Amino acid sequence: MGSGGLRIAVGGIEHETNTYATESMGTTGLDDFQRLEGELIHRAKGTRTFLGGFLDAAEAAGHEVVPTFWALAGPSGIIEADAYETMRTELVERLTSAHADESLDGIALSMHGAGVVEGIDDLESDLARAVRASVGDVPLVVPLDLHGNITPAMGDAIDVMLGVHEYPHTDSYDRGVEAIELLPALAERRLRPVTHVTQIPILLPTSTTDEGPAAAMRDRCLAAELDPAVIDATFFHGFPYTDVAATGTSIVVTTNGDRALARRVADELALSLWDERSSFLTESLRPDVAMDVAIRSLTDVGGPVVVNDTSDNPGGGTPGDGTHLLRAMVDAAVDGSCFGFVFDPVVAAQANEAGVGATIDVRLGGRHGDLHGEPVEATAYVKTLTDGRFVYENEMLAGVRANYGPCARLVLNADRRGAGGIDVIVTSRRSQTFDPVVFALHGIDVSTRSIVGLKSSQHYRAGFRDLATAFVTADSPGLTTLDVTVFDHPSAAGPLWPIDPHLEWAPSPDD
Ligand SMILES: [Zn+2]
Known part of the structure; x- marks a missing residue:
């Protein structure tokens, strides 16, 4: 163990699932995933990825890294149930055995946020719950792609979710670093994160943050993070090319123990997005x-x-x-x-x-x-x-x-x-x-x-x-x-804009 450092397990399962691709291109099986087991995870060192950020930040802080299991497949059709189960078992068993050897102080897992498995609409919360069930209350931090279709269940199962802010995703490495840097305060219970997920029924066409309305939303989130009580505020664009209940955009805000603040900031950002939704639509050129x-x-x-x-x-x-x-x-x-x-x-x-x-x-x-x-x-x-x-x-x-x-x-x-x-x-x-x-x-x-x-x-x-x-x-x-209205969404929780151009929406009142 490094001097004064923590014992941190790293791993993850990343997939952006296009459920509409399943019909013409088939399901996504185990062999479609690049899988790194144990020490092989160190191969990601020096890359501008979530994993690269984990490894560099942990080394810089003198933490002990326990590499477990990591898998990634390029975006494709729905993940086969047995493929996912094999990978989940591998990850959970390695975490469990690492924790049994000597208590883990933290776990950092890279995920996408739009993973869909046969029979499981929300890979990320399923995986986080499985990890929790086996290792208990070890702080769990998860960087995510801003194309995740984020659910409150993910917020409940994960201590801190850190979405990338940039599209192109030039800050994946930085979110990986940030995840590791949060772990000492989480391990010492100086940070007691609470997360609010405000889901907004918008199917967003792909929108760069290099300019335009997505850049403005990104800037509003970064401004919200200037409040020292706000740990993270992310505009998740969502992934419109998948049919699950949670498909759509969301604002995710994590604060240090202040549930009302998390909700208020998330709802304010969500309302500003809703008001400006039309500016995200662009003309399609043949x-x-x-x-x-x-x-x-x-x-x-x-x-x-x-x-x-x-x-x-x-x-x-x-x-x-x-x-x-x-x-x-x-x-x-x-x-x-x-x-x-x-x-x-x-x-x-x-x-x-x-x-x-x-x-x-x-x-x-x-x-x-x-x-x-x-x-x-x-x-x-x-x-x-x-x-x-x-x-x-x-x-x-x-x-x-x-x-x-x-x-x-x-x-x-x-x-x-x-x-x-x-x-x-x-x-x-x-x-x-x-x-x-x-x-x-x-x-x-x-x-x-x-x-x-x-x-x-x-x-x-x-x-x-x-x-x-x-x-x-x-x-x-x-x-x-870019014409997201051509896809049917029979699994959606409700009507989605712009398929329903006259949809009205407001954040749900406090419950
Ligand atoms: Zn993405």
């Missing part, structure tokens, strides 16, 4: 229209102009092989444009088999039903083949290792020497695009390009904001469309 806007911007201010495919954002659980924007880019055929990337292991394998310099006929993408577009048929010059491995450099994920499997840079509709045409990167693993490193891996310097297409809703901003001249969002039909 991909061909988005390309027209991008071309005008390119003419006016130069490139690179980034066009993001928001409705096929694998970071929200979509297939990642949608073709609506890709097709619009191919049709526009702007010199120097590129697209990174399409998830298509079949075409990636085909390119690897043919080899660099070959020209192949491809049917690219569109392998998960019609919603995200038909395959793009084209000739493709194989320009570059890679192993798909690199390390992210953007402010949000710096230090995290990426592995997209065998990848290919193809030039669609090029001549026999690969000249002309559109550069498209094809991967064997699904992900959104976070930063330009994946382009660099394939020999593309995006700063010299005209129009750069990519699949992401908002996180790409962290990696591209310093080099792009403009961002244009394309919104076609897709599982993460």
